[in-house]
Amino acid sequence: MSTPDSGAIRIGHAEREQAVETLREAAADGRLTLEELDGRIEGALAARTRDDLRPLLADLLPPTDVELVVNTAALQARQRAGEPGWAWQDPLVLTARWDDVVRAGPWEVPPFLELHPVASNVKLNFVDARLTSEIVDVVVHGGAGDAILIVPDGWGADVSRVEKGLGTIKSVVDTRPVGREPLLVVRGKGALGTIKVRHPNRFDDWQRQRRLDKGGGIYAKN
Incomplete structure (x- = not known):
């Protein structure tokens, strides 16, 4: 939101x-x-x-x-303050080598993200995220893993700037957001994995409900 x-x-x-x-x-x-x-x-x-x-x-x-x-x-x-993610030259870098990297719940999203799904997946769920900017710049450096971006209804996602590799680029999210809802601008290059932008599915909703039942905290897996 x-x-x-x-x-x-x-x-x-x-x-x-x-x-x-x-x-x-x-x-x-x-x-x-x-x-x-x-x-x-x-x-x-x-x-x-x-x-x-x-x-x-x-x-x-x-x-x-x-x-x-x-x-x-x-x-x-x-x-x-030296925090990554608040300058284009110093993005928040999330790298998945042998284990998945996941962010979900009310996590704070800086305006600049860089994803490296080297051999595992990077999964970012923005449904309960705390946004600091109406535009989030996401650079993907593709590997063998997937980059999965889950956004609420009304958000926009522009994946036109991603260079396709041997994998696939899939987005079922409108390019333009509704009103003042946020926009993801996804750039970079794919490789063997898939870059997916979608809305929550039933499994995501089930996971979210479990988090809420347990207090609704941030879920971060590195």
Whole structure:
């Protein structure tokens, strides 16, 4: 599920300054006129929430980059803390060599993930996950195992950027999310295994109910 009212979250100087810098770069590239630049900078400096900034940048950047701008302060704080997954250059890396790697329950999802299903499977269940961004960038480096991504109804998943290997790429999830629901952008390259994006099945629902009966904690298997 998406973070409630994430667009209404207040921003600070870091987000405004990053937005202004982005607008100036766009004008230097000839993508904005000087009049447009002045109007948008005025709007950026007056912005109070993430939703105030998004329309100013939507026609200049891909959605993933827009989210980086409007989440600048939060991302910088987590980067300073040295936590992986909060910078494109330092993703949260999950590697399955001889045993499966699983994340389920109310686990916190950073915006940048890198999956290595070397000889076993990497399975991420986002149904009860705590989202920190409306776009999650997932890079898959395929191996002999499968990469399995389970998302709630309403989410979107774009797998068009994955280079197919000898395995398969399967997604039954709509490319575009519904409203402000999250979007998974899956990139990388497959190999022998399968990259699957799907909604929960009966077995997933049964596992989830068992977790809830036991207190609903995070299930993490490395």
